[in-house]
Amino acid sequence: MPPSTTVSVLVPAAGQGTRLGRGPKAFVRVGGRTLLEWVLEAFAWADEVRVALPPEAEPPAAPANVRFLEGGEERQESVARLLQGARGDVVLVHDAARPFVVPAVVDRLLQAVAAGGAAVPVVPVPDTLIEPEEGRYGPALDRGRYALVQTPQAFFRELLAEAHQLARARGLLATDEAQLVRALGYPVELVPGDRRMFKVTFPEDLALAEALARTWDRRPV
Numbered sequence: 001m002p003p004s005t006t007v008s009v010l011v012p013a014a015g016q017g018t019r020l021g022r023g024p025k026a027f028v029r030v031g032g033r034t035l036l037e038w039v040l041e042a043f044a045w046a047d048e049v050r051v052a053l054p055p056e057a058e059p060p061a062a063p064a065n066v067r068f069l070e071g072g073e074e075r076q077e078s079v080a081r082l083l084q085g086a087r088g089d090v091v092l093v094h095d096a097a098r099p100f101v102v103p104a105v106v107d108r109l110l111q112a113v114a115a116g117g118a119a120v121p122v123v124p125v126p127d128t129l130i131e132p133e134e135g136r137y138g139p140a141l142d143r144g145r146y147a148l149v150q151t152p153q154a155f156f157r158e159l160l161a162e163a164h165q166l167a168r169a170r171g172l173l174a175t176d177e178a179q180l181v182r183a184l185g186y187p188v189e190l191v192p193g194d195r196r197m198f199k200v201t202f203p204e205d206l207a208l209a210e211a212l213a214r215t216w217d218r219r220p221v
């Protein structure tokens with residue numbers, strides 16, 4: 001990426017954390033810090049960080065490069081609001097629910113986005129993958145053909161803005177931004193992700209996050 005390229009980090013953090021069951025997830029603590037604080041620390045280097053919070057949330061104290069705004073009903077709407085007013089040449093969209101950001105993955109994304117305009121991290125499917133049939137074992141899928149998609153997801157800001165415009169016009173609702181860019185007809189590069197960047201979703205994920213938090217400062221990049 002040319003050294004003059006500016007980066008905006010967009011953090012959807014407006015979810016209610018229904019599956020976790022501990023209230024709005026961004027404010028749940030692991031290792032003595034909220035999930036949102038982990039993410040803000042990881043992106044302290046960015047030119048700006050824009051965070052979407054639940055409507056009822058009080059914005060926490062944060063560094064000068066961070067701005068808060070109210071999120072939408074769906075994750076996609078929260079990201080659309082964050083995008084409006086973002087100034088970076090490149091945007092990194094990162095879930096507040098993924099507290100452990102691996103710098104090497106971010107480096108790979110920034111390299112790939114400079115070349116192609118859109119890049120996301122993926123990890124392989126580690127388990128046998130099936131399509132259950134009425135609660136019973138169903139056909140096994142060829143797991144080698146599938147990948148799990150993580151965040152951050154990196155885009156040229158103007159490309160992502162166009163993708164969101166198209167989504168609004170066509171009424172598309174997707175679980176991540178890469179789907180919207182793909183719907184626009186642009187390729188999205190894949191880079192190797194890292195399983196430590198898992199999304200805290202279910203209660204048992206908190207135990208994993210607590211364990212990882214204990215050693216995170218000594219992590220390898």
Ligand SMILES: Nc1ccn([C@@H]2O[C@H](COP(=O)(O)OP(=O)(O)OP(=O)(O)O)[C@@H](O)[C@H]2O)c(=O)n1
Nearest residue numbers: 012013014015016017018019073074078096097
């Ligand atoms: N309306 C929404 C919904 C989700 N998110 C954010 O999108 C990320 C991924 O969403 P998810 O893990 O599903 O979080 P929640 O929506 O909080 O969880 P749940 O679906 O269990 O309620 C989270 O950082 C979440 O805060 C958001 O900004 N706005």
Ligand SMILES: C[C@](O)(CO)[C@H](O)COP(=O)(O)O
Nearest residue numbers: 075095149150151175176199
């Ligand atoms: C964006 C994402 O984290 C990529 O895997 C995921 O799609 C978010 O899904 P959620 O249902 O909003 O947690």
